[in-house]
Amino acid sequence: MLEMSKTVSWLTLLCVSVTVRGAPAPICPHGHPGCQAISLADLFDRVIQHSSRMHGLSSDLHSEFEQYFIPNKIQIGTRRCHTSNIVTPNGKENATKLAEEELTEVILKLLMAWGEPLAQFHESMTQHADYNIYSSNKALEMSDMVYELRNGVQKVAEKMQLLGIISNLLNGQDFLEGLDAVDSSEIFSVDYPNLLHCFRRDSDKIQSYLKILKCRILPENGC
Amino acid sequence: MERKETLSLLCVLVCVWTQATYTQGSTKVPEDFTPEPIVLPHFTSCRSREQETFRCWWSTGSLANLSEPGALAVFFHQNNLMPIGWQECPDYTATVENECYFNKSFTHIWTSYCVQLRATSQNITYDEYCFTVENIVHPDPPVGLNWTLLNVSRSGINFDILVRWAPPPSADVQTGWMSLKYEVHYRVRNASHWDKLEQESGSQQSIYGLQTDKEYEVRIRCKMSAFDNFGDFSESVFVQVAPIPTKVSVFPMALLLVFGVVGMLFLLVLIIFSQQQRLMVILLPPVPAPKIKGIDPELLKKGKMDQLNSLLSSQHMYNHDTYREDPWVEFIQLDLDDACEKNENSDTQRLLGLTRPGLKGDDDSGRASCYDPDFLPDTEGLLAAHSEMEERHPLVSESSPSTPSPELAETPFFPVQSQPVSQSWINMDFYAQVSDVTPAGAVVLSPGQQNDTPSKNPVDKTKKEEEEAGKEEEHEKKMKLQLLVVDPDRGYSHEVIARQVESSGAPFCSAPEIAYHTLPPEPAEEPHGWHGEYLAPDGEAQMAYFLPEAPPASMLPPVSDYTVVQEVDDQRSLLLNPSARQSPACPPNPIKHLPSMPAVPVGYLTPELLENLSP
DSSP: OHHHHHHHHHHHHHHHHHHHHOOSSOOOTTSOTTSOOOOHHHHHHHHHHHHHHHHHHHHHHHHHHHHHOOOOHHHHHTOOOTTTTSOOOOSHHHHHHSOHHHHHHHHHHHHHHHHHHHHHHHHHHHHOSSSOHHHHHHHHHHHHHHHHHHHHHHHHHHHHHHHTSSOOOSOHHHHHHHHHHHHHHOOOOOOHHHHHHHHHHHHHHHHHHHHHHHHHHSOOTTO | OHHHHHHHHHHHHHHHHHHHHHHHHHHTSOTTOOOOOOOOOEEEEEEBSSSSOEEEEEEOTTOGGGOSTTSEEEEEEEESSSOOOOEEOSOBOSSSTTEEEEOGGGOOTTOEEEEEEEESSSOOEEEEEEEEGGGGBOOOOOEEEEEEEEEEOTTSSEEEEEEEEEOOTTSOTTTTSOOEEEEEEEEETTOSOOEEOOOBSSSEEEEEEEETTSOEEEEEEEEETTOOOBOOOOOOEEEOOOOOOOOOOHHHHHHHHHHHHHHHHHHHHHHHHHTHHHHHHHHSOOOOOOOOTTSOHHHHHHOOHHHHHHHHHHTTOSOHHHHHTOGGGGGOBOOOTTOOGGGHHHHHHHHHTSSOTTOOOOSSOBOOOOOOGGGTTOSTTSBOOOHHHHHHOSSOOBSOTTOOHHHHHHSOOOOOOOOOOSOGGGGOOOSOOEEEEOTTSOEEEOOOOSSOOOOSSHHHHHHHHHHHHHHHHHHHOOOOOOOBOOOGGGOOOEEEOOOOOOOOSHHHHHOTTTOOSOOTTSTTTSOOSOOBBOOOSOSSSOOOOOOTTOOOGGGSOOOOOOOOOOEEOTTSOEESOGGGTTSTTSOOOOOOBOTTOSSOOSEEEOHHHHHHHOO
């Protein structure tokens, strides 16, 4: 059932991602000459918008859940997330020091790591009679967005590779599979407040990394 | 059970009371011992301005020995992959008291920190505070707040402004490290309540609906998107716009108003004058003239006969029922009380209408009667009374028996029988046919209709008898054409129910003795009362004919229809159906054909018309 939902969501997300691109211009498969491609800047903008939206949703859900589960000080200090083992730059300097490829990798890793847990979170939410429909919808949207964003960032990475900005990442499929392998071994917490707290943090990370990446690859005024 | 409850309640009350007294007692401790709430050293806040560094502040509390500098120490611990353990504050700010500053190298975003306030000398931890840096970010206030006037309303009362600002310089917005949202507040100067505008992520916002006579104060603050910590407010900016004197004067408006009113009045007057007549009609509707339903009175006065005929035929004027109730029908009163033989002849004659100088045709009654003057004196030959006809008969009525002669004389008109015509209006029964006059003076109306009204007096009884007999006859012989010639010289107008009637033929003149044919042969003998004729309503029943010879009732030919005057011969006798004169027995009369009147319409035969008819 999960796999069914997964495939269904994949399909819907593919469609949605196509529509999300939104532009009347057709999607160019792997840089096919002659078709009207979306510029990298537009891609980045779209992806950053997505990540902001995702972060906003996670923040909303977290504050909603915090009403029911108020953590004490100790809990805040000792929180563990299932993505804690992913090495992420912890500051602006660290992030800027990181290579673009690595930064992209980190982003993708994070996105990969959160796909499954959020889907499960949404499922369990719908099963509970206590949770209201708005939170459930937000959770669903959040879960979908993770997949969308993953596809988007992959497209960005491909584009960057095409343009020669970054060296070839690991072959797309293998890379993803490698990430998947990392994922499945992790036992993510079913503790929802903790889960939401973790995701809130990670979505902030993703957003910030994407912004830094864009600033570095497409230097504009002030970057 | 109740006892236990009461006991426990009592105990509780006692306890409370004792405690109260105890506390009261404790408060009565002498004043030198004033216990103050002990405040331990604690962290007041930790904040980051730009998400790259952060600071923590603490308070020493109320303990005197700890307020010395250096008595307290801050230790922090990062919850990251590298478990270093507790570290002391990297930088105690020299300029600010009780502040610990963490620079960039010590600040790790997305990492949970815990800071502890410990006594340096003792191993006591007074306070601990855990956080993540992104959650304690309070951005600096925006800078460069200024405003520009957008527009002023026409009335000069309101105006709009555009407020601009710049993000705080410490926040790295360009790289996107921090995405800020701004909130603008404004209020009337020195008011207590601030109005807030929606948060924007841009660098400008408009404020609408400010009033020119007031001075406003505007300020702004910001926070990180998706986080809840607002920074401090910026410096307030004061906004004031001088009210512009309104150039719009009142004069044009008043003028416009006056013009408008005048125009309206003018229009109204115009309308009234142009539509005067209509208005009069609407306001004072004219009294409608009486008229027959559905028939134009003008037409009745001046219309052609055929038109009238068609009109009236299309109407259901001669409605059986309505006519029944018609009061004017019963204007003829049979004087039953005076019934005596001595009036016999006079009655008869009256009925027959033979020697009636005062015979006047009733305007409203239609008479089509035919009688033979030879048979006039015979009272028995008079028509069988028909109670129904009596009612309908304008001449025969019992409501006023005291009215003898002229009305009574007018009674015996013998409606001419006619073939039942398909015309629907023939179905009228408002003319009764006097079929006989009894010696008692009762008028016997010919039976014609089945639904007879109950008789009111003995006359009716006789009538009924005759009527029944007559009905039998009538059923046998339906088509009888009879004519009662009435002297038109009498000068009365009578109703002419003229219609194309076709006589049955042979039986028409088959009873010559009865002589239902035209009356003319001896007009001089008896100046008949009138020339009148009926048209039988329909072929059903009307049988009113005058039998001067007093034939038995059974022999009464069943006259049931009224017929139309077709011709008037030189002797001024009205012929009903000249075409039916086939039998030689019929008295041949030189007939003068009526001048092109094949179907005389129902209506009053006015004297003018009669003149046309007469030779």
